[in-house]
Amino acid sequence: MATKQILFLLLTLMAIPTFVWLGTTYKWAERGLVGLAFLSTAFLIDINFYSMEDYRGDSRGFEIGLTDWTMISLLIVMLTSNRWKNKKITLLPPNSGLLTIYLAIAVISVYIAYVQIYAGFGLLKILRGLIVFIVAYNYLQDEEDLRFIIGVLAIIVIIEFVMVIDQRLSGMYRAKGSTPHSNTLAGYINMINMLFFALLLGDKTRPTLYWIVLALGSLIVLASFSRGAMTAMVLGYLLVIVLSYKHKFDMRKTSILAIMLILALPIAIDVGPKIIERFLYAPEESGASRKLANVAAAAMADDHLFGVGLNNYSHAINETHYIEHIDSIVDRGIVHNIYLLHASEMGWIGMIAFCLVIANFLRLGYRNIGTSTSELASNVAIGLTTAIVVLSLQGGLEWFFRQTYVTIEFFMFAGFLVALPKVSFATNRQRKINQYMKKIALSR
Numbered sequence: 001m002a003t004k005q006i007l008f009l010l011l012t013l014m015a016i017p018t019f020v021w022l023g024t025t026y027k028w029a030e031r032g033l034v035g036l037a038f039l040s041t042a043f044l045i046d047i048n049f050y051s052m053e054d055y056r057g058d059s060r061g062f063e064i065g066l067t068d069w070t071m072i073s074l075l076i077v078m079l080t081s082n083r084w085k086n087k088k089i090t091l092l093p094p095n096s097g098l099l100t101i102y103l104a105i106a107v108i109s110v111y112i113a114y115v116q117i118y119a120g121f122g123l124l125k126i127l128r129g130l131i132v133f134i135v136a137y138n139y140l141q142d143e144e145d146l147r148f149i150i151g152v153l154a155i156i157v158i159i160e161f162v163m164v165i166d167q168r169l170s171g172m173y174r175a176k177g178s179t180p181h182s183n184t185l186a187g188y189i190n191m192i193n194m195l196f197f198a199l200l201l202g203d204k205t206r207p208t209l210y211w212i213v214l215a216l217g218s219l220i221v222l223a224s225f226s227r228g229a230m231t232a233m234v235l236g237y238l239l240v241i242v243l244s245y246k247h248k249f250d251m252r253k254t255s256i257l258a259i260m261l262i263l264a265l266p267i268a269i270d271v272g273p274k275i276i277e278r279f280l281y282a283p284e285e286s287g288a289s290r291k292l293a294n295v296a297a298a299a300m301a302d303d304h305l306f307g308v309g310l311n312n313y314s315h316a317i318n319e320t321h322y323i324e325h326i327d328s329i330v331d332r333g334i335v336h337n338i339y340l341l342h343a344s345e346m347g348w349i350g351m352i353a354f355c356l357v358i359a360n361f362l363r364l365g366y367r368n369i370g371t372s373t374s375e376l377a378s379n380v381a382i383g384l385t386t387a388i389v390v391l392s393l394q395g396g397l398e399w400f401f402r403q404t405y406v407t408i409e410f411f412m413f414a415g416f417l418v419a420l421p422k423v424s425f426a427t428n429r430q431r432k433i434n435q436y437m438k439k440i441a442l443s444r
Contacts, residue, residue: 046064
């Protein structure tokens with residue numbers, strides 16, 4: 001074991017007990033731990049144990065880092081702190097049944113994988129995401145928690161924007177922020193953009209913050225020059241508008257949209273030609289290689305009931321007979337389609353399980369829009385549901401879901417989404433208490 005791994009392991013053994021002690025002892029430390037945990041999802045400080053950096057799969061080692069420290073610590077605080085005794089903590093949030101099936105198929109794929117250690121890398125990533133899902137669901141209890149989370153997400157966008165500006169000024173054409181690639185940055189920020197656009201249209205409490213964060217987030221996506229992300233951003237914004245108007249029609253939303261169009265015009269004139277050039281002059285070879293990769297992935301799914309093994313597509317396309325599908329070694333990396341990637345590595349049954357997980361989150365999110373007694377929760381539901389739709393659309397062109405930043409963000413957003421009924425219940429209960437107290441005051 002390398003020195004850095006020993007050091008990181010020692011830090012892990014010290015960090016979790018320290019975070020737990022602080023979180024259970026001081027209320028301010030607990031809130032700080034929450035902020036650090038969710039903020040860290042955009043600035044992953046990880047180390048790969050048994051790292052295999054030359055491997056071209058979506059995972060190249062047993063990743064562990066700050067997000068894991070804080071999320072595990074926060075979960076322990078929730079289970080042990082006196083402040084959480086009156087709050088119901090569950091390790092099986094809504095949609096856990098389908099997620100368990102998905103996880104079981106992933107575990108099976110590890111056992112049948114061509115190279116089991118590669119599959120182990122991928123399985124750990126899913127487990128990390130599930131821990132984030134459980135923590136996000138249990139943390140969100142009322143509107144105060146929800147507004148705190150919104151604040152953390154706003155800080156993420158602001159920091160990423162500063163990093164993007166610095167990268168652009170230093171000569172980087174496609175800014176990547178804190179992530180390893182510009183496409184990853186665009187996918188990550190796109191999901192947050194949907195939330196703040198929904199809040200801008202529907203929530204009147206922090207309009208200035210929503211305007212600023214939405215503007216910065218949109219500019220970040222444009223600065224990435226990711227064709228898929230820019231297209232998905234526009235489609236996502238259109239869906240937010242439809243869902244927002246369907247939920248509640250008012251002229252304020254129309255005024256906001258009119259102002260946005262006026263403000264966006266100069267930006268469109270400035271960056272429009274560059275974006276058009278990016279679409280027009282994209283290399284045709286890229287599209288052709290993606291089609292060949294899709295064919296190879298489908299062939300793997302046809303040949304193996306549970307696929308070639310989690311995180312094993314890259315190995316199969318380079319080291320087995322599936323190499324015949326793609327001639328160029330440059331293109332034998334990973335299939336840029338999250339659904340066919342699941343099919344190749346976990347079989348058609350694994351792809352179906354993945355689609356059902358996504359579909360059920362969308363069902364739960366859409367139901368929250370109309371049934372919530374909290375207007376804030378309804379608008380957040382619009383944003384989070386659209387964010388998952390946007391990620392799903394991009395999944396046909398990218399393998400975003402398997403990129404660690406986006407994997408963690410997806411599970412975080414999913415946890416918040418299925419927790420929104422708790423926010424509605426708490427809001428409704430507080431409203432009744434306020435009405436009761438008002439009656440008592442008037443009767444005196």
